[in-house]
Amino acid sequence: MSGISVADGQDIIDTKMAPLVKDLNIRVEETSEAGAVLRMPYGDHLARTGGIISGQSMLAFADSAMVVVISSAIGGYRNMATVDMTTSFMNVARATDIIGRGEIVKAGKRMVFGQFKLEDAATGEPVANIWTTWMLL
Secondary structure: OOOOOHHHHHHHHHHHOOHHHHHHOOEEEEEEOOEEEEEEOOOHHHEOHHHEEOHHHHHHHHHHHHHHHHHHHHOOOOOEEEEEEEEEEOOOOEOOOEEEEEEEEEEOOOEEEEEEEEEEOOOOOEEEEEEEEEEEO
16 A cells, blocks of 8 residues: 555655656656555756757756655655765667666664665666655755
8 A cells, every 4th residue: 555645746846856856747647555656757948959858957957856756655754965976877768758666775763864866767668766865855
């Protein structure tokens, strides 16, 4: 059973994030006690020349989505702050949606450690792996 519903996760994206996140058009697809799956639909405004999705847009997606992942795992939204994000880009993604699969690796009373994997929605190929550390406020 999920700590939050998909609708609750979408509400977090729509109402708790900085205004620039709205331009990413993030969609929550699944939530569970272990994490969440989200989608960043492709748009030309997210891409560099040749339709290559920019690292900046993927990292903004991952950072925003992890708030839903953590909220789902802990059973509800809390204010939190990113402490660290370590990213390994593995492949380019061109003119495609990006799927993000987030999970909690370890959660304490104040610190949460997670992993967020980005994949090309069309091919399923991995695009990036992001290790994150968060502080619950």
